[in-house]
Amino acid sequence: MQKSILILGACGQIGTELTLALRKTHGNDHVIASDIREGSESLMESGPFEILDATDYDALEEVVAYYEIEAVYLMAAMLSATAEKFPERAWNLNMTSLFNVLNLGKERKIQKIFWPSSIAVFGTNTPKTNTPQNTIMEPSTVYGISKLSGERWCSYYHHKFGVDVRSIRYPGLISWKTMPGGGTTDYAVEIYHKALSEKKYSCFLQPDTKLPMMFMDDAIRATLMIMDAEADTLKVRSSYNLAAMSFSPSQIAESIQKEIPDFTVTYEPDFRQTIADSWPSSIDDSEAHQDWGWKSEFDLERTTTEMLKHLTP
Ligand code: AKB
Numbered sequence: 199m200q201k202s203i204l205i206l207g208a209c210g211q212i213g214t215e216l217t218l219a220l221r222k223t224h225g226n227d228h229v230i231a232s233d234i235r236e237g238s239e240s241l242m243e244s245g246p247f248e249i250l251d252a253t254d255y256d257a258l259e260e261v262v263a264y265y266e267i268e269a270v271y272l273m274a275a276m277l278s279a280t281a282e283k284f285p286e287r288a289w290n291l292n293m294t295s296l297f298n299v300l301n302l303g304k305e306r307k308i309q310k311i312f313w314p315s316s317i318a319v320f321g322t323n324t325p326k327t328n329t330p331q332n333t334i335m336e337p338s339t340v341y342g343i344s345k346l347s348g349e350r351w352c353s354y355y356h357h358k359f360g361v362d363v364r365s366i367r368y369p370g371l372i373s374w375k376t377m378p379g380g381g382t383t384d385y386a387v388e389i390y391h392k393a394l395s396e397k398k399y400s401c402f403l404q405p406d407t408k409l410p411m412m413f414m415d416d417a418i419r420a421t422l423m424i425m426d427a428e429a430d431t432l433k434v435r436s437s438y439n440l441a442a443m444s445f446s447p448s449q450i451a452e453s454i455q456k457e458i459p460d461f462t463v464t465y466e467p468d469f470r471q472t473i474a475d476s477w478p479s480s481i482d483d484s485e486a487h488q489d490w491g492w493k494s495e496f497d498l499e500r501t502t503t504e505m506l507k508h509l510t511p
Pocket of ligand 1: 277278279315316317318341368369370371380381382383384
């Protein structure tokens with residue numbers, strides 16, 4: 199009998215598209231979406247869904263046993279900006295959910311785990327451009343601290359208990375199906391919506407703040423690729439650097455203005471500026487290229503074309 203896949207946090211920005219992509223490959227009935235709230239129509243109607251809190255070990259164990267789950271994608275997390283407002287809740291959600299899934303792996307109740315890390319693991323003392331895989335890591339945000347700790351636990355569970363956990367350090371993600379929530383890179387999605395609805399946008403970062411970014415199709419493809427890779431090709435068991443493009447708010451504004459010439463942007467940096475200033479502006483992802491063949495496909499121009507095409511009413 200074909201075993202199933204469970205997505206925790208399936209209604210979020212990545213979870214929604216990941217669930218739909220996995221359902222396409224593995225069949226709708228074998229990909230179980232779960233979250234603490236219901237999601238989009240396409241997600242809810244295309245396959246099984248469970249209300250599930252990823253921090254509740256007993257409930258999670260029950261769903262894993264019921265559906266004969268083989269692989270878990272843990273996409274539930276509190277992102278950087280919200281985590282600064284609720285540090286203990288962020289730590290509890292981000293760490294308890296990870297321990298729950300790692301312990302299911304240790305007890306051989308599941309065989310494979312995907313857990314997302316982030317460029318937030320880096321800090322102000324990290325080399326800012328072409329940031330290497332292994333470098334100084336001193337995150338200054340609650341979210342970054344939880345992601346760096348999580349990476350160390352993934353590596354520990356892999357080496358000590360043989361848990362097959364795989365991870366990517368996602369850059370900021372740009373998508374049109376589901377809005378992001380609570381991140382510092384969210385401006386790069388909001389800006390497209392506002393360009394179309396109001397022809398103006400007030401950006402919470404400065405015009406020249408360059409950050410690593412990726413279009414969602416690339417992010418989903420990378421996630422499926424690392425999960426399909428042969429276990430022994432994956433030399434990094436903390437989390438892989440991953441890159442596609444880097445741009446600043448003024449550069450994304452310019453690329454939108456090529457299509458909507460009267461679009462204007464004003465800049466009113468808030469507390470998220472400090473978070474963005476602590477992150478790299480570009481990432482060296484050569485180990486992902488070497489180990490599992492990663493190569494991005496979407497640059498800023500192509501991303502803008504896709505975003506405006508899909509969001510235009
Ligand atoms: C955030 O901005 O918090 C996230 C991230 C870079 O991990 N998008």
